[in-house]
Amino acid sequence: MAEIKTDIAIARAAAKKPIREIAAKLGIAEEDIVPYGHDKAKISAPFIKSLQDRPDGKLILVTAINPTPAGEGKTTTTVGLGDGLNRIGKRAAICIREASLGPNFGMKGGAAGGGYAQIVPMEDMNLHFTGDFHAITTAHNLLSAMIDNHIYWGNALEIDTRRVTWRRVMDMNDRALRGIVASLGGVANGYPRETGFDITVASEVMAILCLAKDLADLEKRLGAIIVGYRRDKSAVYARDLKADGAMAVLLKDAMQPNLVQTLENNPAFVHGGPFANIAHGCNSVVATTTALKLADYVVTEAGFGADLGAEKFFDIKCRKAGLKPAATVIVATVRALKMNGGVAKDALGTEDVEAVTRGCANLGRHIENIRQFGVPATVAINHFVTDTDAEIEAIKAYVAELGEEAIVCRHWADGSAGIEELAHRVVALADSGASQFAPLYPDKMSLFDKIETVVKRIYRGAEATADKSVRDQLAAWEEAGYGDLPVCMAKTQYSFSTDPTLRGAPDGHTVHVREVRLSAGAGFVVAICGEIMTMPGLPSKPAAETIRLNADGEVEGLF
Template identity: 80%
Template sequence: MAEYKSDIEIARAASKMPILEIGAKLGIPSEDLLPYGHDKAKVSADFIRSVQGRPNGKLVLVTAINPTPAGEGKTTTTVGLGDGLNRIGKKAAVCIREASLGPNFGMKGGAAGGGMAQVVPMEDMNLHFTGDFHAITAAHNLLSAMIDNHIYWGNELGIDTRRVAWRRVMDMNDRALREIVCSLGGVANGFPRQGGFDITVASEVMAILCLATDLKDLEKRLGDIIVGYRRDKSPVYCRDIKADGAMTVLLKDAMQPNLVQTLENNPAFVHGGPFANIAHGCNSVAATTTALKIADYVVTEAGFGADLGAEKFFNIKCRKAGLKPAAVVIVATVRAMKMNGGVNKEDLGKENVDAVNRGCANLGRHIENVKQFGVPAVVAINHFTTDTEVEIQAMKDFVASQGSEAVLCKHWANGSAGIEDLAEKVVKIAESGSAQFSPLYPDEMKLFDKINTIVQRIYRGSEAIADKSVRDQLHAWEAAGYGHLPVCMAKTQYSFSTDPNLRGAPTGHAVPVREVRLSAGAGFIVAICGEIMTMPGLPRTPSSEKIRLNDEGFIEGLF
């Protein structure tokens, strides 16, 4: 079936169970599920509180090599592994992120897995879902409106309008809004100043929602947001503007994790969605920690390659939430190895073992990096029909030379039946207790040293470079008591360097840090590297040109 039907056709033909029955598989009473239709629901805060005393299940992280146009299938493997673990008798749940409208209408077209390893309802997940992103956008922009309103009505807090740090957001790729001048049009519209928009998934409110443990913690973190500075450079906080209470109200329902199901009717939590190239790239702490209390195995993913998503999962999410992963799965494909080995996309169907061997350097780097965190890694070879036995064996041999094992996975075509071997391997690793997780750097390390540590140990660059103004800003934040925070690197996902065209496993490159931003509420420093943008643009031919309703009223173009 998967050989000739599109993802959306497969998803549409799915035999879904009522969401209350999916919740029952995890022991969630029907009264603690707040349904959004028949196939999705939010899990109540009361239920989440009630399970906190239970022991945790095993946490498995799915990450990948650096993404290529050839495709890797990280979410597909996450979903497939969750199904595979259930197939071999384990009580497993999947935890993934929600999809942003920006890339769905830009390049992706959808983000819910693929083939026979998908989360449904696919159309809802890729569009408005349960409204979480809209709530985050509204809460963020409420604060923006209240800042400018405060300035308009006399500016009692003495905010320096040149130093307003809080930008606006929208959940769409729109490069025209990266830098704007607002409040034009005369006295009635306020004081003109320079501003700009980021995409919602880069919002600090998104990061806060994904790292907060409950509504009380959420409100405190929102209050801690620094919105700008006075002329003496002292900070002005969100709670000074008195916006934290109303923002929490807007986020009350968004804070509750969403429960949906896989094609094989296994539970999946889909909640939160910070990008990994410009934010911390993990689903919510609330969803992950809740799943760990009610499932024996929780399979979660971190965005893009392990140099971004896994590094942030370990150094930010695990550090903040006290999580200890038991195993890591690194997803790779023969096609991507060949592309990393210098093969053009149109030639990927031809057997080329030499290119596979050359491209494996990228995979090897990720294996080494994951092991630095003390967590054992297994490689999932996401199978394509054009892969040859010799190419697959070349990958397996390479991974074996790195002290790990590669397992061929056919979940895209065969669902859980195609990934049983990986599920068995993950269980063996997780139950061996061999993981000795620790973050890459200690809290007390200087901020720029933390950036440099990631550059040298994860990207294998020579050093991070930054202007004096960036270094001075970091020193000022250390003096203000923020030196203990982890760093969140905003960098291209396509390379270990800041050059998206430099594939493979480069070494010795410098990583320029263009700007740093303090996310005091979320609890990390964002280091913006190279040319990365916190508001993406649409490609020359965006996916939105092909997305439409057909004559039967069904959506086409979301793939």
């Protein structure tokens, strides 16, 4: 067997074109990009504004079944499909999220795709890129500093230090920072209080940047962030601290979408990156809407399985931005279906047709769920070298019984040549006009009923439960005018339930909401279910142990 190159080796060997040539493919003039070196650029805000009267292309969502810990190649399929559409003569662009340093140095790796379906420059994209995440981290922590500073200098807003809800963030997995005591060390350092850190991709500032339509909207949303409450439980906003203007200044450049390229020199927008099991898990609205003005087909992804990523894409992003997806691709792998069929992680490389068949119930549930949103779907089997013909045929037969088609995709090994069949199928679906997209629930439904609707219709649970304090909090937010907001479910990505070990297609379970958080600036209510962490930890053997510079000063070990 020929040597299998690592993702980073393939990316380093890429024949990249100057970014101005990639921009020209979409009709973007050189003066309308802001270059970051030779192979990255931001799209200028005035140019984006000039596109508003153009018609939109067709939006394609790539989602997936419940994954294994390593992921199922959803980003790889998104990139491959974008290349495949260009290969068959379509004007297509890709929109994905930026990579978080947390999973990069943890267990999941980067977010640039894989094999011969990658976005480059891979090292830059998976590390500091154009500095967007650093800007978001800094803007978030500026607000944190201004809260404690205001309290120190007399607390004119009468913030109850026991009810400060705004935490700090950093873009790293660090469990030691989940709960801390700040302002220790005496009078000069302020008033000690309990607080903590979340990962940057869980920050409301990240969600705001990804949902804001322009700089004015960004500043308005930043001002609407609730930082805490007074003793009478009235809210204190970021605008009360006069922090919104400075935060917007820090985010001015970060609001501009980043343009890069695939290995096959096709345009890719990479912008924003909220976590999908904590936040809403989609790239920025600005990047998506800009791409839709410049391309006939735009391929985007939503995080993790369709129960999290696709649901939030439809119910939060599409609802808020007025997007109407034309088709959906559900990515499945033999190994994830085996895991959902009860096979242990270390045995996924061994043929087990029966386990694949059992695991197909998970795929079937996701297909049914996508249908509830009125968007036509097809299944992409992301091919691995360990897959056997019998296992592939079992998936195809199962999907055919549901009236859909499962297409084997070999883009990881063969690039666009390995995904042509899916590209033709997606074009047929998108051009058919069959999409009758509608969100799962109306704006006017109560907040708890929205939560229970997702639990019953998407997770197939018997009920949603919550303590009286949680229900009272939701009722108070409704009274304050936040009842029309969508809900953002924070739960494990490994199961339809809140138990990560409950695989397949469980039903009849109870989903307990242990905490709710109001993201007033972003415009959604977060319902935290199960043991979900807003600050992940590193695994016992983090990827960071094998990431280093080689003798030539090149990065090695990223994946």
